[in-house]
Amino acid sequence: MMPFNEQKKILKKIDQFCLEQNLPVGKIEFRDIPFSGEWGIAAPLFPLAAADPNRVGPVPQHAQALAEKLKEEISLPAGFSRVEAVRGYLNLYFETSQYANKVIDYVHYADHCYGMAEPTGKTVMVEYSNPNTHKPLHVGHLRNVILGSSVCNILEANGDKVIRANYIGDIGLHVIKWMCNYEMYHAGQEPSADIMRWMADLYTEADRRFHDDPDFEEACRVYFSRWDEGDKDIEALWLKTRQWSMDGFKQVYDLLGAKFDRVYFESDVEESGKVLVEDLLARGLAEDGRPENPVIIDLDKLLGTKEEYRVAVILRSDGTSLYATKELPLAIMKFEEYPLDQSIYVIDVRQSLHMKQMSKVLELMGYDWAKQIYHLAYEIVNLPGNVIMSSRDGTVVLxxxxxxxxxxxxxxxxxxxxxxxxxxxxxxxxxxxxxxxxxxxxxxxxxxxxxxxxxxxxxxxxxxxxxxxxxxxxxxxxxxxxxxxxxxxxxxxxxxxxxxxxxxxxxxxxxxxxxxxxxxxxxxxxxxxxxxxxxxxxxxxxxxxxxxxxxxxxxxxxxxxxxxxxxxxxxxxxxxxxxxxxxxxxxx
RNA sequence: GCCCGCGUAGCUCAAUGGAUAGAGUACCUGACUUCGAAUCAGAUGGUUGGGGGUUCGAGUCCCUCCGCGGGUACCA
Incomplete structure (x- = not known):
């Protein structure tokens, strides 16, 4: 919106002045004048004054002198109402009606696209939200969704092609607890209209039983081994209840205006993660400590660094998968599916080391795009008195x-x-x-x-x-x-x-x-x-x-x-x- | 120990290395017969955690120390 042509002409005049005065060229940049009431552009002359070989006296005074000289030199350019030299700055004030007209006409011309930029040609994936099914959402999750979806809007408006991705935690102990509790105490029940609330209440109940009732804990263990053996009934219930959670998420996302183009499930990448671990072992990148110890990648040893990348644990000693086990194939899948220029992860700051490890492992595996992974870290939501929200302590705000x-x-x-x-x-x-x-x-x-x-x-x-x-x-x-x-x-x-x-x-x-x-x-x-x-x-x-x-x-x-x-x-x-x-x- | 982040008004936060460090909130004083008072005006409030350095110029960059928070091999 700034009158760039006029600005260029003035800069040209300034350059000419510099040549005549035997001063270095290109030291001058325009910025906005900080005062309101009248607007224009300003050039601080301090850099020029400091570089002047003929300078006598302190820089600020010399800058002021130069500003005054320049003021005479450029007189009054078209589109400006006045020029002043003050405190080492050369200020040029816009001709108000012209500028106002230009701005307002342009806003009406662009309308709801006003402010948006031209396409950049870049394709960017933003992974955010990442909730666990069968669990309630609290205000901590809220920050992620809001930040993630806003960043998507901003990148899109700025001209990027944005793919909104969600990575759903649909397996794990929390799911087992929920389903076991459901079968024992709520078999056959259907969720109420407020699905999230209903799912959340059952989760709280299951979690309480798990901690208070040893029999229930044992039941969960049995339930887990049935699940592990591929029990068809449990799988059917899992798919059904997972969908309830997804329906509940959808309600919240609609309310918050968040949307997704691609949904990944944790269960989708568990097996491929284990295959990948074998591959890493075969390549000699990973070390197998089983059965006593887990499968690890000693990044500091591989890279010759010290206490920087630490050790990444990629498979438990009992052969079950971890966060890192699944993150690796997921990252690869993203780049296989889309021509990404950048892969952004909206994840809280406490996972910084894990993110750093993951992209380094991918780099060691030879993926050039590993450098295009960006961890958009954000801080958590606390409660007054620096209290961390915890469902265990009942301090979460749902x-x-x-x-x-x-x-x-x-x-x-x-x-x-x-x-x-x-x-x-x-x-x-x-x-x-x-x-x-x-x-x-x-x-x-x-x-x-x-x-x-x-x-x-x-x-x-x-x-x-x-x-x-x-x-x-x-x-x-x-x-x-x-x-x-x-x-x-x-x-x-x-x-x-x-x-x-x-x-x-x-x-x-x-x-x-x-x-x-x-x-x-x-x-x-x-x-x-x-x-x-x-x-x-x-x-x-x-x-x-x-x-x-x-x-x-x-x-x-x-x-x-x-x-x-x-x-x-x-x-x-x-x-x-x-x-x-x-x-x-x-x-x- | 090592790594990351934070430290600005009583509180919550702003400020591309540029002019006199700004808002909100709280407290106090005022403004609805007026285009909507979920608003506005005014007053109060500062050694930008301490100390060095770079620079014409530092809340901002570098070094160092202090305080707080987080992370640091089988949670995510």
């Missing part, structure tokens, strides 16, 4: 409970604010607000920072939160609706902004113009927090505009311009929210 509580609370506020709205719409809006409010704190902080969950702030719909941003959208919609203008594509007229813009208007336009840049940065660093912060700043700028600049009561030309600005702000906020996977309601 997703189900959180969503229900938040929706209830949002609903009572919606009923209060919009009593005339029909009940279905009220519920729909409450859900959008509640889900948004839950999501925002999970993506508004950096991936590497711990999120501390507490009910009070999770249910706070004020301040720096999703509802604040959604509210700005609602206000914009309200104005547009009252004005009776169409927000359909192509219906908004181009306006000239041929009046003296208010500082709030300038600031809002500035923020609107920034979306493409913010998206690029978020995509490059896999940081939804970049967009979360930006969306809030944008909404704040709109609220500022809303308070200071009357739209409907403004006179003709100003009214038309402000309506266009209002609509452009609405589009931009909606697009930013979309990247975060947060819905923008019409009313709330």
């Amino acid at each position: 997703l189900d409970d959180l969503i229900r509580e938040a929706t209830d609370r949002a609903l009572s506020i919606v009923k209060e604010k919009n009593p005339d709205l029909n009940p279905e719409s009220q519920h729909e809006v409450a859900e959008m607000v509640a889900i948004g409010a839950i999501k925002y704190p999970m993506i508004s902080r950096e991936n590497t920072k711990i999120v501390t969950f507490d009910w009070e702030s999770a249910l706070d719909f004020n301040g720096q939160s999703a509802p604040y941003i959604q509210y700005a959208c609602v206000r914009a919609n309200s104005i547009l609706k009252r004005a009776g203008v169409s927000t359909e594509y192509g219906q908004m007229p181009s306006v000239s902004f041929a009046y003296e813009l208010d500082a709030a208007e300038v600031n809002l336009i500035e923020l609107i113009a920034r979306l493409p840049m913010e998206l690029g940065k978020a995509a490059k660093e896999y940081k939804p927090s970049q967009i979360a912060t930006y969306a809030y700043d944008l909404a704040k700028a709109f609220n500022d505009f809303y308070n200071q600049c009357p739209v409907l009561n403004a006179e003709d030309e100003k009214r038309t311009a402000r309506l266009a600005l209002t609509n452009a702000a609405r589009i931009t906020i909606e697009n930013a929210l979309h990247l975060l996977g947060i819905k923008a309601p019409q009313v709330m």
Whole structure:
């Protein structure tokens, strides 16, 4: 959105000036002027001053002197309203109406694609969510889903072809416990409408029995050996109950707006994992310690490193599989199935060493693409007092409970604010607000920072939160609706902004113009927090505009311009929210 | 021990190596006969964990120390 051509011309003039003054060329770069109210670009002259062989006195003073000289040299370029030299910076202020017109017209032209980038030609797989079947989801899982799906949205908008993948833990002790408990105490029962809740309650029950009741523990052991021997009845029950879990996940994913293109099951890669272990042994990469010890790969020994890659355990001493056993064939399968330029794993930071080991093993196996594996590590969700969530201690906050509580609370506020709205719409809006409010704190902080969950702030719909941003959208919609203008594509007229813009208007336009840049940065660093912060700043700028600049009561030309600005702000906020996977309601 | 992350206002967090380190929250004072008060304005709040270094310029980069959290051969 920046007037690049003008900028280039100015840089050319500066280069010429440098040559004449016997100064090094190419030391000058433009950046935004930090002050609001009037916008433009600035060039710090410190690097040039520092490099000047004829410099006398300290750098800052010399930079100021150079800025003043340059100011005279370039005079007033087209598209700019004024030039100033201050504190070692050369500041160029844009001609406001031209710039405003350019930005707003472009937003209306691009509409819901505003901010999106051209295709990069890259294909990227993002693995996220990775739940275990037969187990409940809690807020810890929530961060993964929200982060993962938001990163997918961001990469996609930035031009990558994104394949969303989910790796489901459908085997293991937790499954055995659940099924054994089901057969003994709930045989024949079907899940209720709220599948997740029903599955979760049975899991809690099974887990409690497993710890409290030695007979049940023994029953599980027997059950496990039957499973191991390939009992057909158990397999049938497993497939049936696994599907119940998948149906429950689907409900949650729909609610959260997460979707997947490819689902991998842990059970799919267990056998191929064991075959791969044999292969690694045959190649001499792995060492077989069985029957007393497990099968390992001593990476430090192989690489000559010390306490860096450690030892990777890839098969238990009893021959049963481990996490690492299955991760290896899965990684290979991904690259066989898709022409991936990058394979991203959204997995919590505690598994960093395992991820590092896995990609190194693949590299040693000769897979060139091993370097294209990227572990997108994020910190866990804690409870106040640095308490880690544990189902054993009963400290988990179930997703189900959180969503229900938040929706209830949002609903009572919606009923209060919009009593005339029909009940279905009220519920729909409450859900959008509640889900948004839950999501925002999970993506508004950096991936590497711990999120501390507490009910009070999770249910706070004020301040720096999703509802604040959604509210700005609602206000914009309200104005547009009252004005009776169409927000359909192509219906908004181009306006000239041929009046003296208010500082709030300038600031809002500035923020609107920034979306493409913010998206690029978020995509490059896999940081939804970049967009979360930006969306809030944008909404704040709109609220500022809303308070200071009357739209409907403004006179003709100003009214038309402000309506266009209002609509452009609405589009931009909606697009930013979309990247975060947060819905923008019409009313709330 | 070794590896990774974190440390910024009372609390929760922002800030491509650039100008006077910003928001939210809490507390205090104000604003709905007004385009929707889930909002806004104002006030209070700082030795960016300590110490060195690089640089014209460091919250940001390097070194070192301190504190907290996590990981470190058969959980995932």
